[in-house]
Amino acid sequence: MDKGTGSVSYRESLTRAGGLFASVMQETGPIPLQIRGKIPGWLKGEFLRNGPARFCAGTSLMNHWFDGYALLHRFRIHDGGEVSYRNRFLESEDFCRDQAAGRVMGQQWGTLPGPRDSVLTKFFSTFRQTTPDNTNVNILRAGTRMFALSDFSTMVEFDPETLATKGKLGFADRFGPKFMLSAAHPSIDPETGEIFNVIEPPGRRGKVYVYRLQNGSPKREVLCSINIPRPVYFHSLALTRNYVIVIEQPLQLDVLGLIFARLYNRPFAENLHWEPGTGNRYHICDRRTGQVQTITGPAFFFFHTVNAFQPDDQTIVIDLCRFDDFSINRSFYLDSLGKQGLDARETSRLTRVTLDLARRTAGERRLTECPLDLPRFNMRYSFCEYRYVYGAGLLHEKQNPFVNQLVKADLTTGNADTWSREGCYPSEPMFVERPGAAAEDDGVVLSMVSEPGAGLTRLLVLDAGNLEEIAEAEIPAYIPPGLHGQFYSA
Numbered sequence: 001m002d003k004g005t006g007s008v009s010y011r012e013s014l015t016r017a018g019g020l021f022a023s024v025m026q027e028t029g030p031i032p033l034q035i036r037g038k039i040p041g042w043l044k045g046e047f048l049r050n051g052p053a054r055f056c057a058g059t060s061l062m063n064h065w066f067d068g069y070a071l072l073h074r075f076r077i078h079d080g081g082e083v084s085y086r087n088r089f090l091e092s093e094d095f096c097r098d099q100a101a102g103r104v105m106g107q108q109w110g111t112l113p114g115p116r117d118s119v120l121t122k123f124f125s126t127f128r129q130t131t132p133d134n135t136n137v138n139i140l141r142a143g144t145r146m147f148a149l150s151d152f153s154t155m156v157e158f159d160p161e162t163l164a165t166k167g168k169l170g171f172a173d174r175f176g177p178k179f180m181l182s183a184a185h186p187s188i189d190p191e192t193g194e195i196f197n198v199i200e201p202p203g204r205r206g207k208v209y210v211y212r213l214q215n216g217s218p219k220r221e222v223l224c225s226i227n228i229p230r231p232v233y234f235h236s237l238a239l240t241r242n243y244v245i246v247i248e249q250p251l252q253l254d255v256l257g258l259i260f261a262r263l264y265n266r267p268f269a270e271n272l273h274w275e276p277g278t279g280n281r282y283h284i285c286d287r288r289t290g291q292v293q294t295i296t297g298p299a300f301f302f303f304h305t306v307n308a309f310q311p312d313d314q315t316i317v318i319d320l321c322r323f324d325d326f327s328i329n330r331s332f333y334l335d336s337l338g339k340q341g342l343d344a345r346e347t348s349r350l351t352r353v354t355l356d357l358a359r360r361t362a363g364e365r366r367l368t369e370c371p372l373d374l375p376r377f378n379m380r381y382s383f384c385e386y387r388y389v390y391g392a393g394l395l396h397e398k399q400n401p402f403v404n405q406l407v408k409a410d411l412t413t414g415n416a417d418t419w420s421r422e423g424c425y426p427s428e429p430m431f432v433e434r435p436g437a438a439a440e441d442d443g444v445v446l447s448m449v450s451e452p453g454a455g456l457t458r459l460l461v462l463d464a465g466n467l468e469e470i471a472e473a474e475i476p477a478y479i480p481p482g483l484h485g486q487f488y489s490a
């Protein structure tokens with residue numbers, strides 16, 4: 001399927017960004033992992049993850065963290081504290097086509113397709129665009145089925161046991177498989193199992209459909225549609241017991257630019273324009289009636305919401321990881337990471353947005369000074385006042401090679417506990433509650449930690465109460481920092 005470790009692009013990928021984004025060429029497992037420490041006896045289940053892990057195809061080299069081909073991971077934590085691991089590439093149409101052709105051929109977030117095409121070929125490719133299906137961001141369980149997701153509407157199904165790719169979900173609704181923007185993080189109601197997301201067919205003007213998926217059905221049930229001046233980028237939504245909140249941030253998609261992207265040599269993200277003058281619009285959709293009310297507030301950019309709740313009927317609180325603008329995207333180009341890394345002054349801060357429905361205002365308050373993103377919390381506290389947010393952040397005040405510490409933020413005090421280790425780059429921390437727990441932070445935090453210097457990767461198990469190490473399991477292969485996952489208790 002691939003041109004292997006002999007390719008020029010693979011060898012080049014080994015040294016980019018200090019080796020942090022060295023391409024994975026070999027799949028691993030299933031294998032038992034060597035464990036140091038002791039995994040708690042109550043911790044049993046499957047930890048599934050997704051993320052970009054191969055940054056080359058033959059002669060082409062990916063240029064952005066978000067472009068790598070999706071690698072699926074499964075940690076199985078058995079009775080008795082043993083851990084087994086396997087990974088497998090998502091065999092999307094993009095992956096199979098590009099690896100067979102030996103070059104990148106489709107639309108990418110920050111990478112141009114292979115350079116060999118003539119102007120005429122590029123021109124005609126404008127009319128043959130397919131929906132990108134290298135869904136390398138998140139995973140979603142819908143009913144009994146498991147899917148890999150990105151910010152496009154395509155959902156690629158895989159087998160959670162073997163991680164084998166089953167193919168794209170054929171939606172049984174009026175939108176079908178056509179190319180649409182969506183959010184890689186659907187909002188899930190843990191009490192009802194309903195899944196909420198948006199789809200946005202590209203057009204000169206924007207139209208966002210808020211939909212619900214229930215009971216594993218492939219039919220998207222439209223709750224409401226919202227007209228907006230231009231199509232915009234989404235990555236996550238907010239959910240309370242009464243409302244789905246769609247935050248329209250002013251990161252506008254130039255659709256004409258996207259259509260002619262090949263001809264103009266522009267990857268997808270170069271067609272997103274930051275227009276802060278319009279502010280952020282909070283479209284608040286009633287989950288029962290589909291009625292929408294809109295509140296406007298100051299502009300900022302975010303990828304990730306955390307929790308949302310309503311202290312009273314007229315107030316909605318949304319916690320999210322706030323950037324001043326979209327310039328962080330530049331920092332995730334692999335060349336930029338290699339030269340400058342990530343600057344803590346420009347990264348996201350955990351922020352509380354309070355929407356007053358009566359006064360129609362949006363207020364903001366920073367919850368902790370510690371940089372934090374890839375947020376997780378105890379899902380039992382969804383829709384409620386809560387105290388702790390876990391996330392990944394930056395250790396040093398200014399320059400960092402990449403995300404290099406885990407953080408537990410206390411929303412009551414604003415203080416943060418942290419975990420870090422020299423030369424280690426942790427991924428999104430997954431909170432798993434201990435069965436029978438009374439305290440919100442009684443459980444563990446799981447994180448996959450990349451250690452390029454040692455050429456290996458670990459599953460780290462921390463005490464969620466104080467972020468002290470409990471155990472770690474070693475994967476004898478290097479895997480670059482990935483994106484999102486989920487834990488399913490046995």
Ligand SMILES: [Fe+2]
Nearest residue numbers: 184303304484
């Ligand atoms: Fe995300």
